[in-house]
Amino acid sequence: MTTATALATADPAGHVDAGRLLARLDALARHGARADGGVDRPALGAAEIAARADLVAWGRASGLTPYTDGLANLFLRLPGFADAAPVLVGSHIDSQPTGGRFDGTVGVLAALAAVEAIRAAGIRPKRPIEVVAWMNEEACRFAPGMMGSEAYAGLKTVDQILPIKDAAGTTVGEAAAAVLAADRDVPLRPLPGRAHAFVEAHIEQGTVLEAAGVPLGIVTGIQGTRRYRIRVTGEAAHAGTTARSDRRDALMAAMRMIAAVEDLTREAADTLFTVGLFEVKPNAPSVIPAEAFFSIDVRQADDAVLDRLGTAIPETLAAHAGPCSVDVREIAHAPSVAFDEGLRCTLSKAAAALGAPAMDVFSAAGHDARSLARVCPTAMLFIPCRGGVSHHPSEHAEAEHIVLAARVLATTLARLADG
Numbered sequence: 001m002t003t004a005t006a007l008a009t010a011d012p013a014g015h016v017d018a019g020r021l022l023a024r025l026d027a028l029a030r031h032g033a034r035a036d037g038g039v040d041r042p043a044l045g046a047a048e049i050a051a052r053a054d055l056v057a058w059g060r061a062s063g064l065t066p067y068t069d070g071l072a073n074l075f076l077r078l079p080g081f082a083d084a085a086p087v088l089v090g091s092h093i094d095s096q097p098t099g100g101r102f103d104g105t106v107g108v109l110a111a112l113a114a115v116e117a118i119r120a121a122g123i124r125p126k127r128p129i130e131v132v133a134w135m136n137e138e139a140c141r142f143a144p145g146m147m148g149s150e151a152y153a154g155l156k157t158v159d160q161i162l163p164i165k166d167a168a169g170t171t172v173g174e175a176a177a178a179v180l181a182a183d184r185d186v187p188l189r190p191l192p193g194r195a196h197a198f199v200e201a202h203i204e205q206g207t208v209l210e211a212a213g214v215p216l217g218i219v220t221g222i223q224g225t226r227r228y229r230i231r232v233t234g235e236a237a238h239a240g241t242t243a244r245s246d247r248r249d250a251l252m253a254a255m256r257m258i259a260a261v262e263d264l265t266r267e268a269a270d271t272l273f274t275v276g277l278f279e280v281k282p283n284a285p286s287v288i289p290a291e292a293f294f295s296i297d298v299r300q301a302d303d304a305v306l307d308r309l310g311t312a313i314p315e316t317l318a319a320h321a322g323p324c325s326v327d328v329r330e331i332a333h334a335p336s337v338a339f340d341e342g343l344r345c346t347l348s349k350a351a352a353a354l355g356a357p358a359m360d361v362f363s364a365a366g367h368d369a370r371s372l373a374r375v376c377p378t379a380m381l382f383i384p385c386r387g388g389v390s391h392h393p394s395e396h397a398e399a400e401h402i403v404l405a406a407r408v409l410a411t412t413l414a415r416l417a418d419g
């Protein structure tokens with residue numbers, strides 16, 4: 001076995017098994033596969049349970065020990081020779097309903113390939129290295145997202161998260177219990193956890209790398225976000241017999257609110273505003289809508305702008321309720337994050353050692369790395385994403401870029417685990 005002090009000569013990057021990494025990407029894409037080639041794999045659902053079983057089996061076959069916790073985060077651990085906090089590397093395997101095969105999954109599989117490469121190179125790291133698949137990054141089944149990573153980082157307690165329900169009324173607690181029951185001999189560990197450092201590889205979900213023709217992005221940080229759920233309550237009534245002056249139309253009120261908030265968010269040209277979820281009740285053609293329920297997702301890099309919106313959005317919603325009542329719940333507020341400079345430098349050096357061009361990029365999308373950045377040195381590695389298309393079945397990343405990311409991770413992890 002090579003000791004940690006001989007890492008410079010061990011070259012784990014050269015031990016990444018590209019064929020196995022790409023075959024696993026295909027294999028995981030079958031769990032929750034959509035007819036159009038995309039992936040629909042909600043957090044803690046049956047497809048994720050099957051994908052998780054694959055990860056556990058692959059990790060075990062490579063000599064890694066699986067662990068989990070009360071929120072069904074999954075860890076695959078390569079032991080270190082010192083009793084020290086682990087270096088964490090990974091991402092998530094849940095997807096949006098119209099997801100692609102790469103968002104999250106690439107980061108977990110590249111991490112696994114990198115740790116396997118460290119083992120194959122005969123390196124015995126000082127610190128343990130753990131591949132992680134965080135529970136519920138995407139927030140499409142249970143909201144808000146980043147649940148697993150926020151609990152690991154101690155930003156939320158398990159008790160705050162377990163009662164959260166999906167649209168069918170199933171709680172995180174019930175769904176996580178089903179996942180844990182399906183595990184075979186995967187020991188439970190307590191939350192929060194304690195990491196020495198965290199690295200996450202991910203598709204860029206933007207076009208900066210593609211436009212520059214650069215295969216790797218060293219991520220400088222993540223823009224801030226605020227997320228809301230809004231319930232507008234009016235009154236159901238007959239569409240033909242109720243005069244305009246007597247109506248309490250929840251849909252009309254919601255439309256006024258959305259238009260007004262969209263206008264408000266134009267104060268800074270680079271603020272992004274999305275209403276991705278919208279439901280109306282009773283949703284019958286001849287009945288005036290009694291209730292509208294919708295989401296607001298706002299993204300902005302400048303925290304001062306995001307802070308102003310935090311005051312102005314609820315005020316604007318209330319001001320446009322008309323004869324209806326409105327309940328506004330902010331479910332997430334995450335300021336912008338700047339990643340650790342030392343760790344970014346380690347990633348850059350690992351890329352340079354492989355002769356791979358890399359450039360700084362800022363992340364417009366949210367990631368679990370945001371949670372970990374609050375408690376330990378954290379950084380991200382981006383790979384190009386065709387046309388910037390993501391959260392869509394046609395999402396695509398090139399095999400050579402995925403393999404390159406795994407190689408950079410291998411070198412980076414070997415260095416980190418020596419520290």
Ligand code: GLV
Nearest residue numbers: 138364365366367
């Ligand atoms: C993550 O999926 C995000 O919506 O930024």
Ligand code: MN
Nearest residue numbers: 103104137202
């Ligand atoms: Mn993701």
Ligand code: MN
Nearest residue numbers: 096103138391
């Ligand atoms: Mn995503």
